[in-house]
Amino acid sequence: MPLDNTPLMLLEGYGWLPARRRESPDGVARTRVLGRRATGLCGPEAARFFYDEDHVHRHGAIPGLVQSTLFGHGPVHTLDGADHRVRKAMFLSLMTPGGVADLARRTAAAWDEAAAEWAGRPRVVLFDEAARVLARAVTDWAGVQLPRDEADELAADCVAMVDGFATLGARHWRARRARARQEARLARLVEDVRRGAFHPAEGSALAAVARHRDAHGERLDPRVAAVELLNVIRPTVAVCWFVAYAGHALHRWPEHRERLRAGDEAFAEAFAHELRRFYPFAPFVGGRAARDLTYGGYQIPAGTLVLLDLYGQNHDPELWPDPYAFRPERFLGRAIDPYELVPQGGGEARTGHRCPGEDVTVAVLRELVIRLARLEHDLPPQDLGISLRRVPARPASGIVLADVRAPAEAAASAAPRP
Numbered sequence: 184m185p186l187d188n189t190p191l192m193l194l195e196g197y198g199w200l201p202a203r204r205r206e207s208p209d210g211v212a213r214t215r216v217l218g219r220r221a222t223g224l225c226g227p228e229a230a231r232f233f234y235d236e237d238h239v240h241r242h243g244a245i246p247g248l249v250q251s252t253l254f255g256h257g258p259v260h261t262l263d264g265a266d267h268r269v270r271k272a273m274f275l276s277l278m279t280p281g282g283v284a285d286l287a288r289r290t291a292a293a294w295d296e297a298a299a300e301w302a303g304r305p306r307v308v309l310f311d312e313a314a315r316v317l318a319r320a321v322t323d324w325a326g327v328q329l330p331r332d333e334a335d336e337l338a339a340d341c342v343a344m345v346d347g348f349a350t351l352g353a354r355h356w357r358a359r360r361a362r363a364r365q366e367a368r369l370a371r372l373v374e375d376v377r378r379g380a381f382h383p384a385e386g387s388a389l390a391a392v393a394r395h396r397d398a399h400g401e402r403l404d405p406r407v408a409a410v411e412l413l414n415v416i417r418p419t420v421a422v423c424w425f426v427a428y429a430g431h432a433l434h435r436w437p438e439h440r441e442r443l444r445a446g447d448e449a450f451a452e453a454f455a456h457e458l459r460r461f462y463p464f465a466p467f468v469g470g471r472a473a474r475d476l477t478y479g480g481y482q483i484p485a486g487t488l489v490l491l492d493l494y495g496q497n498h499d500p501e502l503w504p505d506p507y508a509f510r511p512e513r514f515l516g517r518a519i520d521p522y523e524l525v526p527q528g529g530g531e532a533r534t535g536h537r538c539p540g541e542d543v544t545v546a547v548l549r550e551l552v553i554r555l556a557r558l559e560h561d562l563p564p565q566d567l568g569i570s571l572r573r574v575p576a577r578p579a580s581g582i583v584l585a586d587v588r589a590p591a592e593a594a595a596s597a598a599p600r601p
Contacts (some may be wrong), residue, residue: 478576
């Protein structure tokens with residue numbers, strides 16, 4: 184049996200699984216992590232294999248360290264079969280085209296309000312400000328009415344949950360404290376709704392989780408309901424990673440700015456897809472072999488961890504010619520195979536484990552990258568490095584913007600003077 188690779192995984196970050204696959208003549212990694220046998224796969228066919236529930240289950244596959252920080256205990260991510268389908272239906276009822284468009288509109292309005300305030304400050308950190316904008320928008324949309332300062336605290340806690348899921352250090356413990364704090368707050372809110380002390384908007388996420396009944400007809404425990412409410416709010420706030428990456432991309436490839444400024448929505452959506460493909464977010468996803476399996480002639484015993492290499496697949500030159508070039512045009516005028524582009528997992532969102540909030544990510548980014556391109560600012564000297572050893576990666580500086588001018592002010596200053 185191979186030696187446990189957990190220390191190397193934590194050290195190498197996004198490069199770990201691609202490196203293990205390169206060491207294998209057939210591109211299938213055979214290793215051990217967290218004391219368990221693991222098999223690492225990559226590619227559209229591997230994604231189809233991975234997302235077949237007859238092959239791979241999620242229950243018992245997500246490490247407790249990740250559940251205690253990123254997902255919480257008892258969420259939809261850990262369910263299989265009828266339990267998963269019933270819980271997933273609750274999320275899908277929220278992520279309708281109208282619901283997604285409403286959240287995108289609220290986010291755009293929150294950005295416009297915030298951008299007017301940034302103009303009065305010497306410097307702002309794009310990553311932090313985007314997190315606050317997203318938290319204010321998504322809590323309002325979700326029916327969680329919070330004063331602005333509390334929404335900003337929630338933003339910081341959601342960032343901490345995401346930032347600490349793949350480390351054993353201080354970030355991990357910060358994430359645990361943030362999750363405990365917000366789960367307790369939202370569980371109390373769910374209980375208030377159930378006893379009639381608070382009435383959220385019909386169709387809101389808060390109303391849905393408070394009233395949801397599982398496959399056995401039982402209401403969710405208030406803490407689990409809070410976990411699922413956070414699984415609407417937290418991923419939306421996490422779009423701040425991609426907003427910061429957008430700032431990084433517009434600095435490195437400014438030739439894309441004019442097309443975004445012009446409001447080309449098709450190009451903005453392609454830009455959003457290329458952000459999600461090019462920049463690192465989740466390194467891989469994992470499940471547990473439901474039974475003895477065979478993949479490409481290789482035996483995978485029941486209970487083995489099965490890992491799908493997301494970062495490797497999104498940078499595979501056979502799928503993406505010149506994969507380390509940032510080219511939004513590659514997504515113009517083409518349908519995207521759900522097993523091909525996998526920054527947030529693969530497969531069908533309605534029937535499988537693919538993130539149901541992926542449409543939210545794309546819709547929100549489509550709005551915000553246009554606004555970011557129109558935002559006049561300076562980029563002072565700073566560390567723009569993105570370490571692939573850090574999971575989740577992020578621009579080291581968070582993208583510092585100086586001398587921000589809101590679009591109306593920028594247009595006025597650029598107008599010819601009489």
